[in-house]
Amino acid sequence: MIKTIASVALPVDEVLAIKKRRIAPAGAKKNLKRISIVTGIHGDELEGQYVCYELSRRIEENMDKLTGIVDIYPAMNPLGIDSITRGIPAFDLDMNRLFPGNIDGNMTEYLAAEIIKDVSGSNLVVDIHASNIYLTEIPQIRINELHEDLLVPIAKKSNVDFIWVHGASTVLESTFAYSLNSIGTPTLVVEMGVGMRITKTYGDQLVDGIFKMMSELGIWSGEVPEVREPIISRDYEDVSYLNAAEGGLFIPQVKHWEKLNKGDLIGEIINPLSGKVIEKITSPVDGILFTIRDYPIVEEGSLVGRLLRKEVYEQ
């Protein structure tokens, strides 16, 4: 069943509608558990699109194994997705800084409030992001330390490679996940892949994890694949950030998710005009590269990678 959860008429002959698909077992059953799969809050992040499709496809192959409700919201920011715009077009606003919204507020606040109303009460929400167009991320779940106790045990079943528990920040209080977690709806934030692209292997990996979590919640009675044990980081100092010292083009010399020794060359920043290497970026620690820059142009300060220290993944 496809349902419109919020809609607004646009100025010229068009209706903006946010839709969800509900997949539920046949027959009227009460007190079913519900998982919500949400993506497309940022219009330039497409990795979750494939996850929505593949999850539906696998469920429909074995509908008799479905014992709960699966709500799929593929496009929270439909204008953004259809115009390759990260934020909400026309407003130039990051939709993930508008929650919990305001039902009496402007169009964007109203949509945010309707979304929260519809998704809240789920037994689990998975909010799928794809980094941005600049950085590629290994499949990971990011958890605000305020919600760590509740969310880390669930996230361990999600088949991601890495769980990153980060510090609380006031600015992040207006995100979709924070808003839901603060009203008691457990919400996991997945980051994987890169903006404007689909990495099928990551999508398949996460879908396996979603089936595992559905099984744990009593939403799926079928076979579920074994899931990997994620690396968990809780300390700010576990992660080293690699920022460009000058503008240029970043040419990587290593692969994503590669284990590196201190001093290993990660990449070079070159200047095509002068024909010179401006900076050699080397690993500051022994660690594994869980973020790597995808978009070549960098300026001073641009993030080119993140490393997780060896001591963390060897624990």
Add this chain to the structure above:
Amino acid sequence: MKKRIVYELNGLYRDSLRVTGYEFGKGKKSVCIVGTMRGNEVQQLYCCSQLVKKFKQLEEEGRIASGHKILIIPSCNPYSINIQKRFWPIDNTDINRMFPGYDLGETTQRIADGVFNEIKDYKYGIQFTSFYMPGEFMPHVRYMDEGFSKVEEALKFEMPYVVARKVRPYDTATLNYNWQVWDTQAFSFYTTTTTTIDRKSAGQCVLSIMKFLASNGIVKYQSNGRNQKSVVIDDTELVTVRTAKSGLFESLVKVGEEVGEGTPLANIVNPYDGEIMETLYAPIDSKVFFMHTDPLTYANTAVFKLV
């Protein structure tokens, strides 16, 4: 006057980004005035240019009190202005959501850090800023009501309105908020326009800053002698008028206009057949404090704020 580069960032193919400051007077850091952070804030840039001109005159005439230093930074973001883009060219981040900044962080965090290190120790901080929605305001000064800034100081600007703003989560990364964390009394100036130049409201801002500085003994400035009392309001007290329909926005009033209860404020017109789909009326006797100016509007949009 001393003109100097406050912060510089090398470009790949573009010229360097130079954040330029103009210093007047010598002594303790008294007042810092910051203009544009976003590429469409032309009026804010214009206001600062008029202040630089005024302070040059004051300095030449010996009217800046000794022991006071004033710094004006007309723009923290020439890169965005020059390509007519509101936010940062490469990653679309907003410098005014990056304070206090981080010297080892990403580009706009570094710019915020570089600028903030230069401006954080001033006694008073004044920022010319803009609203995220396209529209015109009655000129006013804002301060955060739970911060370090005092309403008594805001009243010294003698602007018609002083608005006390409730702190929202995203405010914590703005310049205004962080100035206060570092014990600067911070005030944000909203002039009438953003993307176009309005000389009258720019002049009003220059005048009110002169009154503020004269009142604090920082400059010698003779105003017309009439002390204008500001009306102090809480931002939650403004009465919002929203559209119910999307369509063409046809305003029937002007910013600053007094409107009686029931006065038609605007029509929302069908963009295909010209039919009036909705007329918005003033719910109370009031003055138009903010008005939407884009020719199109969405449903549920706060197109008027009345005071």
